Amino acid sequence: MSDEIIFYHNPMSRARMVHWMLEEVGAPYRMEHVDLQKGEQKQPAFLAVNPMGKLPAIVHQGTVVTETGAICAYLADAFPAAELAPRWDEPIRGSYLRWMFFGAACVDGALIDRMLARPVPATTSALGYGRYEDLIDTLEKAITPGPYILQDRFSAADVYLGSQINFGMISKTLEPRAAFQNYVNLLVQRPAYKRFQAQREQLLAQMKAAG
Numbered sequence: 448m449s450d451e452i453i454f455y456h457n458p459m460s461r462a463r464m465v466h467w468m469l470e471e472v473g474a475p476y477r478m479e480h481v482d483l484q485k486g487e488q489k490q491p492a493f494l495a496v497n498p499m500g501k502l503p504a505i506v507h508q509g510t511v512v513t514e515t516g517a518i519c520a521y522l523a524d525a526f527p528a529a530e531l532a533p534r535w536d537e538p539i540r541g542s543y544l545r546w547m548f549f550g551a552a553c554v555d556g557a558l559i560d561r562m563l564a565r566p567v568p569a570t571t572s573a574l575g576y577g578r579y580e581d582l583i584d585t586l587e588k589a590i591t592p593g594p595y596i597l598q599d600r601f602s603a604a605d606v607y608l609g610s611q612i613n614f615g616m617i618s619k620t621l622e623p624r625a626a627f628q629n630y631v632n633l634l635v636q637r638p639a640y641k642r643f644q645a646q647r648e649q650l651l652a653q654m655k656a657a658g
């Protein structure tokens with residue numbers, strides 16, 4: 448079976464995080480553009496891959512993986528030569544999993560609620576991320592002392608949370624704290640990030656030209 452990953456993608460979506468991750472692991476991949484404007488994500492062909500009708504998604508050796516955090520974690524494990532995840536028997540694996548799940552269960556929802564200016568409920572105890580202020584403070588703690596989430600060890604957690612923090616800074620859904628800005632400044636220097644970003648800009652230009 449081919450090792451090539453099929454990557455269902457649109458540069459204006461969370462797929463950008465997986466795109467960076469694919470460049471980090473150096474895995475062979477083929478992009479399948481899904482036109483969100485035309486609603487291709489809700490057509491039967493794509494719903495057969497992800498019944499949620501949402502990007503990103505990958506297919507690797509016949510297995511579908513959806514959910515951005517899960518895809519990043521999967522790729523780190525599937526391509527261990529890139530050393531982007533602690534092994535299961537290393538204690539630091541616990542921190543790694545903690546922050547990966549924190550990204551999916553807390554950061555994602557908090558930033559989107561903020562972006563959509565959704566009203567804050569009177570009590571937040573049942574909200575996965577609780578109070579926005581606590582979420583932001585905890586996120587800052589995750590990257591402190593740094594330079595990475597697992598200190599001197601860059602991992603898929605930096606790709607995932609780093610992308611979320613970058614998005615938060617650009618969309619102004621995160622307070623522009625120095626710790627967030629310094630962290631993003633460090634991440635965008637990575638060769639894999641630069642490759643991903645160059646390709647993304649090209650794709651965005653193609654989309655613009657196509658109208």
Ligand SMILES: N[C@@H](CCC(=O)N[C@@H](CS)C(=O)NCC(=O)O)C(=O)O
Nearest residue numbers: 460461488500501502503514515516
């Ligand atoms: N929980 C999913 C969220 C995926 C998601 O909401 N993707 C958006 C783009 S960023 C999407 O495909 N929206 C199209 C739609 O819902 O019609 C993840 O983390 O991957």
